[in-house]
Amino acid sequence: MLELRHLRTLLALQETGSVSLAAERVFLTQSALSHQLKQLEAYYQQPLFERKTQPLRFTLAGERLLALAREVLDKVAAAEREVARIRQGEAGELRVAVECHTCFDWLMPAMDSFRQHWPAVELDIVSGFHADPVGLLLTRRADLAIVSEAEPQAGIVHQPLFAYEMVGIVARDHPLAAKKVWQAQDFAAETLIHYPVPDEMLDLWRKVLLPAGVSPLRRTSELTVAIIQLVASRRGVAALPFWAVKPYLERGYVVARQIGEQGLSSELYAALRSEDAGLAYMQDFLATVRERSFATLPGLTVLEG
Structure with missing residues (x-):
């Protein structure tokens, strides 16, 4: 009965404190997420959280499953990174350029987490503020740019971060x-x-x-x-x-x-060269940015690509 999608739902509930925001986080409608939770509660024959609290509060049973979610999903993510390293190798270079003055509030914690996962990847911030960070990608002076608009450009792909x-x-x-x-x-x-x-x-x-x-x-x-x-x-x-x-x-x-x-x-996207979009460490960096940002910054919403 218990699947990874259920564990991700429980984590989203804990981080957002709201069924509606959690549904957005895991790309479900609110009714679909509510149905998923009712199935879980029917299976375990007890409530997993108190519905009339704000923010939402887990019951003892819910807290136990939440602890399981943290443990299991961390191990799944670690295993997926190991498989990616086997396939693509561990080393690389990731130079990040930013166009926003407030990016560092969430970028630095994400970079710290990423370094623990990919110690052989040379991670750096291209110094200074850049009005045209995508230009740095095209001239190979940066490998990823944080931008506020996903403007179509040859050789560049945009990955949504958050709104x-x-x-x-x-x-x-x-x-x-x-x-x-x-x-x-x-x-x-x-x-x-x-x-x-x-x-x-x-x-x-x-x-x-x-x-x-x-x-x-x-x-x-x-x-x-x-x-x-x-x-x-x-x-x-x-x-x-x-x-x-x-x-x-x-x-x-x-x-x-x-x-x-x-x-x-407002929106934030990651711009990167098309040829680099499939690199495992690049995708893991983007996933880390989203995970850390949603867990620590108030008021974020999911930005669909």
Whole structure:
């Protein structure tokens, strides 16, 4: 009765704390996942978690199966890596280029985990911020690039990593703090503080402000903490990933508000050369990035390829 897919479902439930989010994580509809859980509970003749808690809380029986899931899935992943090493070899080079200033919050933990799995792969970050990381792939100065758009290009494939919400942040005593949802016009009279990148790399500009014809005053800063400090001092407003600003929200430095009626969603993809897409260590690096990010960053959603 107990299959690997059940164990993956239990882990997804534990990491997300929600049936709906877990269903998205394992690529099932919510009803299909609920049916799967009911089958398990019928088989073991007892509930595996308490349905009316938020976040979801496992019963003792559920905790035991959850522990089994961690143990078994870790061993399965290790065995699959060993088989891949036998087939393709253990050594290689993986130089990562990034175009986002907040990538390092989740990239570094993933790199640490990856090094334990593939110690013979030379893993490095191409130093500096790169406005055209895909160009580094084509000139063989990088092997993988983290990008926000999957633009078709000859010789390049894109693998989805995850999607996340961009939120507007403002000082607690700013007039915009009273609005739960911001529209493009709310930025018109403000100073927009953002990273020093081209406009086309700013999702707020590309998806919200430009279509509405809104062009606020600008100010740039390289560091997230500096942007937070400027916003808290009422020098302007900003739009940043929810997971990047959550620690500052918890300390009460600033407040966050939804941008647009549906929220402002941003995406991250891994771009790599077509010839390298099948390398086992490359695919394991992408799997590690997704696994670590979903386990540690709040508010992520699955991004389908």
